[in-house]
Amino acid sequence: MKTIPNILKLAAVLFGFAATSPAAALEPPAAETAVGPAAKAGQQNVDARHAQAPTGVAPNSLPAGATTSHTIELSGRSLRFKAIAGPIRLSDAESLAPKADIATTAFLVEGADSAKRPVTFAINGGPGAASAWLDLGAMGPWRLPLDRASPSPSAPPVTIDNADTWLDFTDLVFIDPPGTGYSRILAKGDDTRHYFYSVTGDIEALAVTIRKWLAANKRLDSPKFIVGESYGGFRAPKLARRLQDEEGIGVAGLVLISPVLDFGWFEGANNPLPFAMRLPSQTAVARGLAGPEGRAALSDVEAYAMGPYFADLLRGERDSQALSRIAEKVASFTGLDPALVRKLGGRIDMATFAREKDRASAKVTSVYDARAGGFDPSPHAAASDYSDPVLDAIKTPLASAMADLTGDRLGWTVEARYEILNENVNRAWDWGSGRDRAEALSDLKRVMALDPTLRVLVAHGLTDQVTPYFASKVLIDQVPPMGNPDRLRLKVYGGGHMLYLDGKSRAALREDARKLIVGD
Numbered sequence: 001m002k003t004i005p006n007i008l009k010l011a012a013v014l015f016g017f018a019a020t021s022p023a024a025a026l027e028p029p030a031a032e033t034a035v036g037p038a039a040k041a042g043q044q045n046v047d048a049r050h051a052q053a054p055t056g057v058a059p060n061s062l063p064a065g066a067t068t069s070h071t072i073e074l075s076g077r078s079l080r081f082k083a084i085a086g087p088i089r090l091s092d093a094e095s096l097a098p099k100a101d102i103a104t105t106a107f108l109v110e111g112a113d114s115a116k117r118p119v120t121f122a123i124n125g126g127p128g129a130a131s132a133w134l135d136l137g138a139m140g141p142w143r144l145p146l147d148r149a150s151p152s153p154s155a156p157p158v159t160i161d162n163a164d165t166w167l168d169f170t171d172l173v174f175i176d177p178p179g180t181g182y183s184r185i186l187a188k189g190d191d192t193r194h195y196f197y198s199v200t201g202d203i204e205a206l207a208v209t210i211r212k213w214l215a216a217n218k219r220l221d222s223p224k225f226i227v228g229e230s231y232g233g234f235r236a237p238k239l240a241r242r243l244q245d246e247e248g249i250g251v252a253g254l255v256l257i258s259p260v261l262d263f264g265w266f267e268g269a270n271n272p273l274p275f276a277m278r279l280p281s282q283t284a285v286a287r288g289l290a291g292p293e294g295r296a297a298l299s300d301v302e303a304y305a306m307g308p309y310f311a312d313l314l315r316g317e318r319d320s321q322a323l324s325r326i327a328e329k330v331a332s333f334t335g336l337d338p339a340l341v342r343k344l345g346g347r348i349d350m351a352t353f354a355r356e357k358d359r360a361s362a363k364v365t366s367v368y369d370a371r372a373g374g375f376d377p378s379p380h381a382a383a384s385d386y387s388d389p390v391l392d393a394i395k396t397p398l399a400s401a402m403a404d405l406t407g408d409r410l411g412w413t414v415e416a417r418y419e420i421l422n423e424n425v426n427r428a429w430d431w432g433s434g435r436d437r438a439e440a441l442s443d444l445k446r447v448m449a450l451d452p453t454l455r456v457l458v459a460h461g462l463t464d465q466v467t468p469y470f471a472s473k474v475l476i477d478q479v480p481p482m483g484n485p486d487r488l489r490l491k492v493y494g495g496g497h498m499l500y501l502d503g504k505s506r507a508a509l510r511e512d513a514r515k516l517i518v519g520d
Contacts, residue, residue: 058098058186062087066411069110072141072161079141079167081109084217085412088209092187099192102209103182103414105131105406106173106217107141118170118223118252118517121210123177123239125231127202128425130181130418131174132402134229134257138500138509139166140174142409144401146501151372151393157400164500164510170225170517175209177202179425182406182414198430199438203235207242211249225253225517230467230497233259233458237444240454244447251447253455253516257509258467258497261475262439266467272313275347276305277471279333282353284462285370286335291494292508294462295469301333302470309346317345350465355384366390367465369496390496395420441475448482456488457516459509461499 065086072079087101109117122134136144136159143162146155166172176183178196185193195201214220224243228236233256243249260266265273283301284294309329312322326346331338334348336356344352354365355376362379366372366389374389387393399420407413431438448454458476460469469492476490491512495502500509514520 058101060184061089061098061186062101062103062182062184062414063412068409068411070141070409072165074161074163074165077168079109079165080111081107081141081167083107083410085406085410087183088212088216090205090208090212098186100178100185100187100196100205101183102178102205103176104173104209104213105135105140105410106171106213107167108171108217109167112171114219115221116223118225119173119214119219120166120170120225120227120517121173121175121213122227122229123175123206123232123235124180124229125233125235126180126421126426127177127197127231127429128180128419128422129230129232130176130402130420130422132181132398132418132420133498134227134232134500135172135174136398136401136405137498138164138506139172139227141165141167142405144398146394146397151390153393153396155394155397157397157404159401159405164506166510166513166517169514171219171222173210173213175206176419177206177425179422180419181402182416182418184416193428194430197425197428199238199432203238203242206235206239207247207249210239210243211247214249220249223252223517224249225255226251227255227257227513228259229257231260233257233467234261234263234438234440237261237440237447240447241443244450250451251454253457254444255457255459255513255516257459258461258464258499259440259458259472260467261441261444261472263435264437264439265471265475267436272310272347273471274349275313276310277474278348278350278353278465278468279305279309279330280470281463281465281468282348282370283333285353285357285365286333289462289494290371290502291504292462292492294494295492302473304329304333305470306474313347353465364389366496368498369461369501370463370465371496390498390501391421394498394501441478444488445479448479448487452483452487454487455516457512458488458490459499459512460490460492461495461497461502461505462492463495464497464499466497 065084067082067084069082084106088104089098090100091098122131122139124131124133141162142159144159178185185196196205226236226239236254236256240251240254243251265277280298280301284298289297309326312326315322323345327342330346331341350367354367357365358373362376363373364376364386368390372390376384376386378384399418403418458472460472473490476488479488493499493505493508495505500506
């Protein structure tokens with residue numbers, strides 16, 4: 001995750017440069033460049049040395065990492081593993097001056113053959129979201145139990161052993177990009193911050209972090225996978241391409257959870273696509289569909305969304321007959337007041353749906369999972385500024401639980417607030433030529449075309465409005481088969497943007513990820 005919410009506009013999903021060029025700003029010195037399976041041991045040692053944050057070198061640097069051993073007892077199995085919590089240092093290519101400390105939390109099963117044992121890197125979104133969402137929400141050895149139906153900021157931040165952890169079949173490394181979690185920018189000046197808070201600089205920083213972690217922990221020969229959620233799902237194809245092209249690292253597979261593959265399909269004041277893409281998810285809420293089988297009951301609205309509905313939207317607002325047709329049909333699908341739908345011309349944005357679906361009860365629904373709702377602080381006002389009843393409710397206990405996990409259980413204490421969702425990062429993000437032109441589908445096509453063995457799972461929750469499943473479905477249809485079309489699969493689960501908050505969906509996602517990573 002995550003999208004920084006702004007109910008009055010599309011949520012900012014999910015989420016001059018530095019003096020040196022973007023491609024070279026974080027490159028290692030020449031002696032380090034041959035980092036790959038055939039790299040010399042001496043080169044790996046150099047990389048390992050620079051991966052550890054030197055003490056006393058940079059003001060405000062993160063403390064040295066900590067390694068601890070753990071065992072969790074789960075139904076029918078026991079997992080023994082070590083945890084490594086600590087920083088990866090990113091430095092300037094020429095001067096080696098510190099630029100950032102990237103906080104990572106790794107869980108590695110003990111006694112496994114590293115050449116065969118997969119390692120999976122997990123990255124959230126925002127931009128501005130830390131990795132606790134995936135770590136304590138879905139994949140890690142411990143999980144914070146969260147009640148999707150009625151989440152609360154005051155919920156006890158007490159974790160439990162995670163029966164749905166992915167640690168059975170892959171080692172896990174959770175990465176916090178600069179400005180999130182405990183990661184911090186060390187270099188002074190706006191240029192460095194501007195670089196890290198950009199599409200290009202962000203991908204380079206994460207790719208170098210992954211390469212350095214692999215070299216430092218002697219895992220260059222392991223099968224490698226990337227999991228990205230929301231804007232992290234936008235990052236993942238770009239990361240795979242950067243690692244493949246520039247870092248000497250091949251990626252075997254991607255798991256994209258609630259991703260944005262092309263922002264152009266979600267934005268634009270005159271773009272009819274967002275209304276068509278969200279209509280199936282809005283209908284799923286109106287029909288009370290909750291499980292993964294729910295999508296089968298949406299075949300009628302899917303056909304309408306990309307057929308008559310889209311055609312009438314293109315006819316425009318001057319066609320009164322088209323407006324009448326879509327107003328009547330959309331009202332029947334969404335369950336909203338027909339008079340309101342007609343007034344909106346059959347174009348239901350996610351903020352309107354969130355406020356109007358349950359307005360009679362003085363409640364608002366979450367754009368992240370429209371099945372869940374909370375109280376509207378101004379229920380009778382024409383417009384209301386309210387917190388999202390899912391995202392804003394669960395980020396507080398997640399931040400506390402992650403701070404407790406790293407400081408107490410993992411023995412890595414950082415004297416700072418854990419930045420679970422940093423809005424300053426989101427506001428400062430440099431989208432290059434504009435967010436509505438940012439897309440990762442081309443990167444996905446490129447990495448799949450070059451590597452015929454790379455596998456991709458795209459996972460969505462049925463009732464997510466922020467990144468609706470139907471947008472990914474239509475985009476995936478634009479990808480050539482490239483051999484076996486099952487290499488790129490869309491799975492739709494019950495739940496919303498954080499589909500892993502639903503117990504059945506969390507278990508199903510784990511099993512689908514296991515098949516991708518293990519190769520079943």
